[in-house]
Amino acid sequence: EPEVTQTPSxxxxxxxxxxxxxxxxxxxxxxxxxxxxxxxxKVEFLVSFYNNEISEKSEIFDDQFSxxxxxxxxxxxxIRSTKLEDSAMYFCASRxxxxxxxxxxxPGTRLTVx
Amino acid sequence: AQKVTQAQTEISVVEKxxxxxxxxxxxxxxxxxxxxxxxxxxxxxxxxxRRNSFDEQNEISGRYSWNFQKSTSSFNxxxxxxxxxxxxxxxxxxSGTTGGGNKLTFGTGTQLKVEL
Numbered sequence: 001e002p003e004v005t006q007t008p009s010x011x012x013x014x015x016x017x018x019x020x021x022x023x024x025x026x027x028x029x030x031x032x033x034x035x036x037x038x039x040x041x042k043v044e045f046l047v048s049f050y051n052n053e054i055s056e057k058s059e060i061f062d063d064q065f066s067x068x069x070x071x072x073x074x075x076x077x078x079i080r081s082t083k084l085e086d087s088a089m090y091f092c093a094s095r096x097x098x099x100x101x102x103x104x105x106x107p108g109t110r111l112t113v114x
Numbered sequence: 115a116q117k118v119t120q121a122q123t124e125i126s127v128v129e130k131x132x133x134x135x136x137x138x139x140x141x142x143x144x145x146x147x148x149x150x151x152x153x154x155x156x157x158x159x160x161x162x163x164r165r166n167s168f169d170e171q172n173e174i175s176g177r178y179s180w181n182f183q184k185s186t187s188s189f190n191x192x193x194x195x196x197x198x199x200x201x202x203x204x205x206x207x208x209s210g211t212t213g214g215g216n217k218l219t220f221g222t223g224t225q226l227k228v229e230l
Contacts, residue, residue: 099215
């Protein structure tokens with residue numbers, strides 16, 4: 001069964017460094033998302049992406065964040081200058097088409113900023 | 115604005131007991147979608163079910179059942195004859211049809227612990 005994959009599973013970085021989190025959505029899915037979950041808290045929406053552009057973003061997704069689909073398979077989230085409060089689990093999700101509303105999540109990348 | 119409330123932070127049951135997880139939602143959209151996701155200790159988010167706002171039929175899948183009541187804005191989840199493997203955090207989520215991206219708005223989750 002196809003699934004969303006994410007790399008790395010755990011990333012440790014120093015405050016102020018740039019990080020890129022990588023995701024490979026399910027093949028043929030058209031909608032892509034990033035969410036984050038601070039330890040012990042709920043899952044929060046960051047950004048949605050469709051047709052090579054951002055379709056919606058939350059107030060968390062400020063100028064330090066960017067997303068890209070550099071080729072036909074990868075979907076990346078870049079944090080330009082990490083802060084301590086960026087420490088969280090980051091989930092990528094994809095959704096097949098306009099008529100299907102459930103999103104399928106990857107296993108997550110745990111980002112630790114020290 | 116969308117909001118999902120899961121008032122039960124943690125529930126502990128003994129194996130084979132039935133347990134119901136509550137979910138109440140708010141949205142201004144006339145068409146919307148409700149979901150339940152399971153997050154086991156390993157951390158991934160596993161899709162369980164989607165319900166459309168225009169379909170109030172309840173659903174049963176094995177030991178799982180869902181009760182959607184539009185009149186009370188609730189979408190409750192019942193596990194019958196719970197098992198230790200059901201131990202996880204369960205999230206209720208809502209997706210509206212405005213905003214462009216159909217983002218999921220999650221509740222705070224209910225930690226279910228099933229003990230022997």
